[in-house]
Amino acid sequence: MSEIPWRLAIERALTNHQGAPPSRWLQLATVTSDGWPSVRTVVFRGFLGTGPILRFSADTRSAKVGQIDRNSRAEACWMFAETREQFRLSGHLRVIGPAESDPQWRAERAEVWTALPPATRISLLWPEPGAPRADLRQFQVETPDPRDPPPTFALVLLDPERVDHLDLKSDPHRRTQYQRIGAEEPIEWASLAVNP
């Protein structure tokens, strides 16, 4: 089990939402090459092991992957409707794509691919995201092999350095800021209660 305090709070919120799909949707902001924020919804695909890193899936051809290549800074905003909590997580993103040589990362990418819902796997074989609308026939693709991620599949990892947790259910509201201390294992987290 993880001992990271903010991760425990996220896991508690997920449990309280009983696996409702929207509770796994969060907004992930990256930075464009000309410095503009670029935000989109992504699905949380679980934590990496017992640590702080969040996993997402993406299309290697999507704009976000090019943005991350040039600037890995990112912030995620995750709102839990039932418990009225917000988590803002900022840190660096890493893309694990088809050219990854490290066997552990390759295995991690394959594991997330296998766990994706079939409809999501199929969408990775559709025509290029963001390109002018393709002919409908190009969307009629074979179901991809769940054991063999295609070159368009990227595992995206967010390694948070700061987490801001706002809890609106408490009266008065509670807000806690977490800051990672050091980069080496074991990573520790300083926490500070601040005014909401």
Ligand SMILES: Cc1cc2nc3c(=O)[nH]c(=O)nc-3n(C[C@H](O)[C@H](O)[C@H](O)COP(=O)(O)O)c2cc1C
């Ligand atoms: C509910 C919901 C869940 C989504 N989940 C993902 C996801 O897990 N990964 C992803 O790359 N895009 C996901 N999308 C699509 C993105 O929001 C976005 O439109 C797409 O990734 C292209 O973004 P980009 O051009 O900034 O790369 C989701 C959209 C919605 C509405």
